[in-house]
Amino acid sequence: MSEQRTIDVAATQMLDKAKEIGFLTTFDRAKAQEPRCTFGNTGICCRICLQGPCRILPKKPGGNKGICGAADYTIVARNTVRYIAGGAAAHSDHGREIAEVLLSVAEGRVHDYKITDADKLIRVAKKIGVETEGREMMAICKDVASAALAEFGRVDETKELAWINAYTNEERLNIWRKTAIMPSGINLSLAKLLHQTHIGVDSDPVNIIFGGLKAALCDIDGQHLATDLSDILFGTGVPVVTEANLGAIKEDKVNIALHGHNPLLSQMVVKAAKEMQEEAKAAGAAGINLVGICCTGNEVLTREGVAIATNFATQELAIMTGAMDAMVVDVQCIMPSIRSAAECYHTKIVTTMPIMKIPGSYHFAFDEHQAVDSAKEIIRLAIDAYKNRDKSKVCIPELRNKVVAGFTLEAMYNIFRKINPENPMKVVADAIEAGEIKGVAALIGCNNLKGTHDYNHTTIAKELAKNDVLLIATGCSAQAHALAGMMNGDAVKEYAGEGLKKFFARLNAVAGLTEELPLMFHMGSCVDNSRCQDFATDLANTMGLEYAEVPYVVSAPEAMSEKAVAIGSWNVAYGNPTHVGVIAPTVGSQLVNDVVTKVAEDVFGGFFFWEPDAHKASARMVEILEERNWKNAMRK
Ligand code: NFS
Numbered sequence: 037m038s039e040q041r042t043i044d045v046a047a048t049q050m051l052d053k054a055k056e057i058g059f060l061t062t063f064d065r066a067k068a069q070e071p072r073c074t075f076g077n078t079g080i081c082c083r084i085c086l087q088g089p090c091r092i093l094p095k096k097p098g099g100n101k102g103i104c105g106a107a108d109y110t111i112v113a114r115n116t117v118r119y120i121a122g123g124a125a126a127h128s129d130h131g132r133e134i135a136e137v138l139l140s141v142a143e144g145r146v147h148d149y150k151i152t153d154a155d156k157l158i159r160v161a162k163k164i165g166v167e168t169e170g171r172e173m174m175a176i177c178k179d180v181a182s183a184a185l186a187e188f189g190r191v192d193e194t195k196e197l198a199w200i201n202a203y204t205n206e207e208r209l210n211i212w213r214k215t216a217i218m219p220s221g222i223n224l225s226l227a228k229l230l231h232q233t234h235i236g237v238d239s240d241p242v243n244i245i246f247g248g249l250k251a252a253l254c255d256i257d258g259q260h261l262a263t264d265l266s267d268i269l270f271g272t273g274v275p276v277v278t279e280a281n282l283g284a285i286k287e288d289k290v291n292i293a294l295h296g297h298n299p300l301l302s303q304m305v306v307k308a309a310k311e312m313q314e315e316a317k318a319a320g321a322a323g324i325n326l327v328g329i330c331c332t333g334n335e336v337l338t339r340e341g342v343a344i345a346t347n348f349a350t351q352e353l354a355i356m357t358g359a360m361d362a363m364v365v366d367v368q369c370i371m372p373s374i375r376s377a378a379e380c381y382h383t384k385i386v387t388t389m390p391i392m393k394i395p396g397s398y399h400f401a402f403d404e405h406q407a408v409d410s411a412k413e414i415i416r417l418a419i420d421a422y423k424n425r426d427k428s429k430v431c432i433p434e435l436r437n438k439v440v441a442g443f444t445l446e447a448m449y450n451i452f453r454k455i456n457p458e459n460p461m462k463v464v465a466d467a468i469e470a471g472e473i474k475g476v477a478a479l480i481g482c483n484n485l486k487g488t489h490d491y492n493h494t495t496i497a498k499e500l501a502k503n504d505v506l507l508i509a510t511g512c513s514a515q516a517h518a519l520a521g522m523m524n525g526d527a528v529k530e531y532a533g534e535g536l537k538k539f540f541a542r543l544n545a546v547a548g549l550t551e552e553l554p555l556m557f558h559m560g561s562c563v564d565n566s567r568c569q570d571f572a573t574d575l576a577n578t579m580g581l582e583y584a585e586v587p588y589v590v591s592a593p594e595a596m597s598e599k600a601v602a603i604g605s606w607n608v609a610y611g612n613p614t615h616v617g618v619i620a621p622t623v624g625s626q627l628v629n630d631v632v633t634k635v636a637e638d639v640f641g642g643f644f645f646w647e648p649d650a651h652k653a654s655a656r657m658v659e660i661l662e663e664r665n666w667k668n669a670m671r672k
Pocket residue numbers: 297330331348368369480481482483511512513561562563596597599600
C-alpha cells in the first residue's frame with residue numbers, strides 16, 4: 037500500500053482533522069487490512085460452497101485443487117465472473133427502477149415525474165424500433181418503457197436484448213453471436229451465470245469467462261437504458277459551469293449531500309430545494325446548498341449543475357467539515373461508516389431505498405407517488421439539523437475548483453456541429469487522421485485504497501493529454517479530475533500537448549460557451565459509460581473502421597467495484613483495450629490471466645492489461661493508439 041494517502045489537499049486537511057478527533061477513516065481501515073491474504077488477492081480462494089474456503093497450495097499433495105477438485109483456473113474464473121454478475125445486477129436494477137417510473141408516467145400514475153426530453157424519447161423509440169409516426173407521446177413512452185422492462189424478463193433465447201442490438205454495429209453483434217455471448221434476457225443471463233458457477237457445474241474456465249461476458253453485455257444494456265430513460269425523464273445534460281471539492285460546502289447554508297447512484301429521488305431533492313430556500317432562511321441560514329458525491333452527484337451535476345463535494349474514497353471526509361447537515365443516499369458505493377462519521381457531528385444520514393439501510397440512520401422509503409413530498413421532508417430534516425450545528429466544529433477547506441461539465445454525447449455534437457453540421461463526429465475523426473490528436477481515451481471508474489487516492493486518475497490524464505489524446509471521463513474518475521482543478525480551460529493550457537491545444541482552440545472559437553472547453557469531457561455517471569461506448573461506435577462508423585481498429589482506449593486507473601469489473605469486461609467484448617490500475621485477482625491462474633489479457637484480443641480485438649504504475653500505463657495506452665493509427669494508415 038502506498039504511503040501517501042491522497043493527492044487532494046482538502047482531503048489531507050480533513051484526514052488530519054479525523055485524526056485529531058480520533059475518527060478512523062477508510063484510509064486507516066485500508067492500512068489495518070495489510071498485509072493482504074495472497075490467496076484472496078490473486079483469486080485462488082474459493083468460498084462457493086460450505087466445505088470451503090479452499091485455497092490453492094500447489095506444492096502440498098492434494099492441495100493443488102479445491103476439495104471438489106476445482107483447479108486454480110476454475111476457481112479464478114468463477115470468482116471473476118461472479119464480480120461481473122454483481123456489477124451487472126446493480127447497473128441493470130438501477131435501469132429497471134427508472135423504467136418502472138417512466139412506465140408510471142406513461143400511464144398517468146405519477147405526478148412528480150414527466151417527460152422532460154421528448155426529442156430523446158422519439159430518438160430512442162426509433163432506434164429500438166418503436167413506431168412513432170402519428171402516435172401520441174404517451175403511447176410511445178409506454179412502449180419504450182415496456183421495451184426496457186422486457187429486457188429483464190425475457191426467457192426466449194432466440195431473441196436478443198433490444199438496446200445493445202440497436203446501438204451496436206452488425207459486425208460486432210456477429211462476433212457476439214458467433215461466440216454465443218449475445219444475451220436474450222438480463223435476469224436469465226445473470227441467473228444462468230450464478231447457476232453455471234455453482235459447485236459442480238462448469239469447470240471449464242473459458243466457458244465460464246464467456247458466460248461472464250454474456251452477463252457483461254447485460255451490464256451495458258442496463259446502463260444504456262438507464263442513461264436513455266433518465267435523459268427522457270430529467271433532461272439530457274448540456275454544458276454547465278460549477279465547482280468541485282470540499283470548499284463547495286457552504287458555511288452559511290444548509291448543506292445537503294446527494295450520494296449514491298439513482299437520480300430518481302435526488303432529482304426531486306434538487307427540485308424541492310429550489311422551492312424551499314425561504315424555509316432555510318427562516319431557520320437562519322442563507323439558503324440550501326446541494327453538493328454531490330459519487331454517481332448520484334454526477335447525475336445531478338450533468339443535468340442540474342450541482343457542485344461536486346468529493347468522490348468515493350473521501351466520502352466520510354465531507355462529514356468531517358462539520359457543516360454537512362444531511363447526507364441523502366440511495367444505492368451503491370455508500371460506505372456504511374458514514375453513519376459513524378455522522379455521530380461525531382450533527383449530520384443526519386438519510387437512506388431512501390428499500391434494499392439500502394444503515395442501522396441508526398433515518399430511512400425515508402422512496403415512493404414514486406410522493407417523490408417531491410419525500411424530498412421536502414428530507415430537506416426539512418436537514419434544516420432542523422442545521423439548527424443543531426455546532427459552529428465551533430465547522431472547518432471547511434478553502435479549496436474549490438472551477439468545473440465545466442455536462443457533456444452528454446448530444447451536448448458534444450452540438451459543439452462539433454458548428455464545425456461539421458452534417459457529421460459532427462467527423463470533427464474528431466479528421467483531427468485523428470490529420471495527426472492532431474492520437475485518439476480518444478475514456479477515463480472511468482472508482483477509487484481504490486490500494487493506491488494513493490486520485491493519483492493514478494490525475495497522472496494518467498495529464499500524461500495522455502500531453503500526448504495529444506482527447507479525454508472523455510465518467511464516474512469517480514471524472515470527479516477526481518474535477519476535484520484537482522483539471523476540468524476547465526486553464527487545464528488545457530497547462531497540460532494539453534500542442535495538437536490537443538489546437539483541437540480545443542478550433543472548438544472554442546465556435547462553441548459559443550461562456551467558458552472555454554475543459555481538458556476532459558465529463559460524460560456523466562458510470563451508467564453513462566454507455567455514452568462513451570456510443571461515442572466509440574460513432575467514431576468507428578465515421579472513420580469507416582471496425583470497433584477493434586478505432587484509436588480508442590479505456591482506463592480504470594483505480595478500479596474497485598464489481599460494477600467496474602462488469603464495465604471493463606464489456607469494453608473488452610466491444611474490442612476496446614482496457615487498462616486497470618490495480619492487479620486483478622486473475623493472476624492466481626496463468627491460464628485465466630492469459631485469456632483475459634491475451635486470448636481476448638484474438639477473439640474480440642479488445643483485452644485487459646493491469647498496470648498500477650500510472651506512467652507506464654499511460655505510455656502503453658499511447659503506444660496502443662499509435663499502433664492502431666499506424667495499422668489504419670497501412671490499410672489505406
Ligand atoms: Ni462507478 Fe459510481 Fe465511483 Fe466506482 Fe462507485 S461511485 S458507479 S462504482 S466508486 S466509479
